[in-house]
Amino acid sequence: MDFSIILSQTLTQAIGITAIIYCLAAIGLNVQFGYTGLLNFGQVAFVAAGAYAVGVIVFTFDLSLWLAILVGVVAATLLALLLGIPTLRLRADYLAIVTIAASELLRLLVRSIAFKDIFGGAQGLNGKLGQQFHDLNPLPIDFQPLPILTWTRQDIWVVIVGWLLVALFTLLVWGLVRSPWGRVVKGIREDEDAVVSLGKNVFVYKMQALVLGGIIGAFGGIVWAVAKQSVQPDTFQPDFTFFVYTILLLGGAARVFGPIVGTIIFWFLLTGIGEVLSQAINAGYIDFLSSTDVGSIRFILMGLGLMLLMIFRPQGIFGDRKELALDAR
Amino acid sequence: MPASTLDPDAPPGRRAAFAALADVDCLPGSAKPDPILVADHVSRQFGGLKAVDVNHVEIQRGAITALIGPNGAGKTTLFNLLTGFDKPDSGKWTFNDRQIAGTAPYRLARMGMVRTFQLTKALSRMTVMDNMRLGAKGQTGERFFASLLPFTWKAQEAANEKRALDLLARFNLDAKVDDFAGSLSGGQRKLLEMARALMTSPEIIMLDEPMAGVNPALTQSLLGHIKNIREEGTTVLFVEHDMDMVHDISDWVIVMAQGEIIAEGPPDAVMKDSQVIDAYLGAHHDKALTSDGAALTNTPAGDTQ
Ligand SMILES: Nc1ncnc2c1ncn2[C@@H]1O[C@H](COP(=O)(O)OP(=O)(O)OP(=O)(O)O)[C@@H](O)[C@H]1O
Numbered sequence: 001m002d003f004s005i006i007l008s009q010t011l012t013q014a015i016g017i018t019a020i021i022y023c024l025a026a027i028g029l030n031v032q033f034g035y036t037g038l039l040n041f042g043q044v045a046f047v048a049a050g051a052y053a054v055g056v057i058v059f060t061f062d063l064s065l066w067l068a069i070l071v072g073v074v075a076a077t078l079l080a081l082l083l084g085i086p087t088l089r090l091r092a093d094y095l096a097i098v099t100i101a102a103s104e105l106l107r108l109l110v111r112s113i114a115f116k117d118i119f120g121g122a123q124g125l126n127g128k129l130g131q132q133f134h135d136l137n138p139l140p141i142d143f144q145p146l147p148i149l150t151w152t153r154q155d156i157w158v159v160i161v162g163w164l165l166v167a168l169f170t171l172l173v174w175g176l177v178r179s180p181w182g183r184v185v186k187g188i189r190e191d192e193d194a195v196v197s198l199g200k201n202v203f204v205y206k207m208q209a210l211v212l213g214g215i216i217g218a219f220g221g222i223v224w225a226v227a228k229q230s231v232q233p234d235t236f237q238p239d240f241t242f243f244v245y246t247i248l249l250l251g252g253a254a255r256v257f258g259p260i261v262g263t264i265i266f267w268f269l270l271t272g273i274g275e276v277l278s279q280a281i282n283a284g285y286i287d288f289l290s291s292t293d294v295g296s297i298r299f300i301l302m303g304l305g306l307m308l309l310m311i312f313r314p315q316g317i318f319g320d321r322k323e324l325a326l327d328a329r
Numbered sequence: 330m331p332a333s334t335l336d337p338d339a340p341p342g343r344r345a346a347f348a349a350l351a352d353v354d355c356l357p358g359s360a361k362p363d364p365i366l367v368a369d370h371v372s373r374q375f376g377g378l379k380a381v382d383v384n385h386v387e388i389q390r391g392a393i394t395a396l397i398g399p400n401g402a403g404k405t406t407l408f409n410l411l412t413g414f415d416k417p418d419s420g421k422w423t424f425n426d427r428q429i430a431g432t433a434p435y436r437l438a439r440m441g442m443v444r445t446f447q448l449t450k451a452l453s454r455m456t457v458m459d460n461m462r463l464g465a466k467g468q469t470g471e472r473f474f475a476s477l478l479p480f481t482w483k484a485q486e487a488a489n490e491k492r493a494l495d496l497l498a499r500f501n502l503d504a505k506v507d508d509f510a511g512s513l514s515g516g517q518r519k520l521l522e523m524a525r526a527l528m529t530s531p532e533i534i535m536l537d538e539p540m541a542g543v544n545p546a547l548t549q550s551l552l553g554h555i556k557n558i559r560e561e562g563t564t565v566l567f568v569e570h571d572m573d574m575v576h577d578i579s580d581w582v583i584v585m586a587q588g589e590i591i592a593e594g595p596p597d598a599v600m601k602d603s604q605v606i607d608a609y610l611g612a613h614h615d616k617a618l619t620s621d622g623a624a625l626t627n628t629p630a631g632d633t634q
C-alpha cells in the first residue's frame with residue numbers, strides 16, 4: 001500500500017474544490033436549518049441556481065462572469081421567495097416537502113429538451129465558464145503545484161478564493177448569530193409561537209434566513225461552474241443535499257465552524273476510506289470485494305459512522321452535549 | 330350589589346379598580362366604565378363543538394380580571410382568538426377602541442397585548458437571559474443589516490439586560506440567568522414566561538394559568554407580583570383554577586362554561602353565584618369554591634344580583 005498516495009489524495013479532497021462547494025452549501029444550510037430550524041431539503045437547488053447562472057450567462061449568452069454572479073444571487077433570492085412565500089406560514093414540514101420537490105423539478109427542467117438551447121439539456125453547458133476568473137490568476141505561469149496536493153495552478157487559484165469565500169461567509173454568519181437578529185431566529189427554531197407572542201414578525205425572519213442560506217449555497221454553485229468549467233444537470237441530485245446535512249451534523253449544527261469542520265472530516269473520511277479500500281483490493285488483501293464496489297462501500301461505511309456519531313455524540317464534533325440533552329418541551 | 334370589601338390599606342391601583350367596577354352590573358357582558366378590550370359575538374367551532382361563543386365581553390383597564398371556568402370551558406381558545414393565534418368563525422373585537430379582528434398576532438403583541446401560554450413555551454436551548462432579551466421591543470439589533478453593526482445596538486442591549494435582571498430578581502430567577510431555559514423546572518418556566526412577557530412592557534398581559542405548577546411558597550410572592558403589575562398600570566387578564574388565588578387578587582371575575590360567559594362580578598359575588606357553583610361542581614354539591622368558605626353553598630340564584 002502506498003500511503004503517500006492515500007494521504008495526498010485524501011488531503012487534496014478534504015480541502016479541495018469539491019469540499020469548498022459542499023462547505024458553502026453547508027454554511028447556507030446552517031443558517032436555515034441549524035439556526036432557524038427551517039427544514040430545507042432542497043439546498044442543491046440553490047447550488048444549481050448559482051451554477052446555472054454562470055453557465056447560462058457566460059456560455060449561452062456570452063456575457064460577463066461578474067454579471068453571472070449577480071444573476072446567481074438574484075436567482076437564489078427569487079427561488080427562496082418562491083419556495084418560502086407559500087410555505088413559511090405553514091407547519092415546518094411543508095417547506096421540507098416543497099423544497100425537495102422543487103429541487104428535482106428544477107433539475108428536470110434544466111435537462112429537458114424544451115430548454116436545451118438555454119440550459120444545454122442532459123449534457124449541460126460545457127465551455128470556458130470561468131475564463132474571466134482564471135485570467136486574474138496571480139500565480140506565476142511556471143508555478144509548481146505543491147508536492148503533496150495534486151492541484152494544478154488553476155485549481156490552487158480557485159481553492160484560495162474559495163476558502164476566502166468560506167471565511168467571509170463564516171464571518172458573516174458569526175456576526176449575525178451573535179446579534180439580536182440571531183437570537184430571534186434561534187427563538188424561532190425553539191418555538192415559533194413564543195417568538196410571535198413577543199411581537200416578532202416570524203415570517204420575515206424565516207424568509208431572511210432562507211434567502212441568505214440560499215445565496216450562500218448559490219456561491220457554492222458559482223465556484224462549481226467556475227472551477228469545473230461545466231454544469232451538468234445530473235450532478236444536482238437530491239443526494240447532494242443529504243451529504244450537506246451529513247456534513248452539518250458531523251460538524252455540529254448551529255455552530256459557526258460546524259460546516260468547515262464537517263466538510264473536512266466528511267471528505268477526508270470518504271476519500272480516505274475509498275483510497276485505502278482500493279489499494280487493499282489491488283494489493284490482494286481483500287479478495288471478496290472488487291474495486292468497483294469501493295464507491296458504494298465507502299458510503300455504507302460513512303453511513304455507519306454517522307449512525308455511531310448520532311448515538312455516541314449526537315451534538316456533532318463541535319456541538320454542546322448539554323444543549324442537546326435539553327428536551328424541547 | 331353584594332358587599333365586596335376593600336381592604337383599608339389597599340394600594341391605589343386596587344382602589345381605582347375597585348371604585349371603577351363598583352357600579353358595574355353583575356351580568357354577563359356588562360359594560361365597564363373604561364374597557365381596554367371589547368369583544369362582540371366571538372365564536373369558534375371545532376367540528377360539532379362550539380368551543381367559544383361569547384356574545385359580548387369587556388375588560389376593564391387597569392384592573393385584574395380573572396377568567397375562570399371548568400376544564401374545556403373555552404378559556405384558552407378565547408385567549409387564542411383574542412390574541413390572533415386562532416381565527417374565529419365570527420366576531421369582532423377592539424383593543425383601545427381599535428378594531429383588531431384579523432390582525433396578525435405579532436402586531437397585537439407590538440400594540441401592547443401580550444399573552445402567555447397554558448403549555449409553557451420556554452425557549453429551551455437558549456439561556457434564561459436570552460429568553461428575556463428576546464422580549465424587549467423595538468430592538469435595532471434585530472434588523473438584518475443593523476445586526477452586523479454592534480455599535481448600533483450595544484447600548485440598547487445593555488439597557489434591556491438591566492431591565493431583564495430586575496424582572497428576573499422579582500421572579501426569583503436571578504440565580505438562573507445563564508442557565509438554559511430547558512434546564513428550569515416547570516414552575517420556573519412559568520415564571521420565566523411571565524417575566525419575558527413583561528419585558529415587552531405590555532398594556533395588557535394575558536396569563537393562561539400562571540400559577541399552575543408553582544409551589545405555594547412562591548405563589549404568594551407571585552400574587553404580589555401580579556398585583557404590582559396592576560399598580561404599575563398594566564391590565565391583567567388571567568385564567569386560573571385555584572379559587573383562593575382568584576379570590577385573593579382579582580378585581581373582577583368572568584366565568585365561562587361551555588364556551589359562553591355565564592357570570593361576571595367581583596370575586597365574592599361570583600363565587601356565591603349558584604350558576605357558577607353548578608358549573609364547577611355539578612348541580613348537587615355541598616362544597617365551597619374557596620377554602621375559607623368565601624362562597625356559600627346552595628345560594629339561590631338571584632341572591633347575588
Ligand atoms: N385545536 C382544537 N381542536 C379541537 N378541539 C379543540 C381544540 N382546542 C380546543 N378544543 C376544544 O375546545 C374546548 C375548549 O378548550 P379550551 O382549551 O379553550 O378549554 P379551557 O377552558 O382552556 O380548559 P382548561 O381549563 O382545561 O385549560 C374543549 O372542549 C377542547 O376539547
Ligand SMILES: [Mg+2]
Pocket residue numbers: 404405406447537
Ligand atoms: Mg386552558
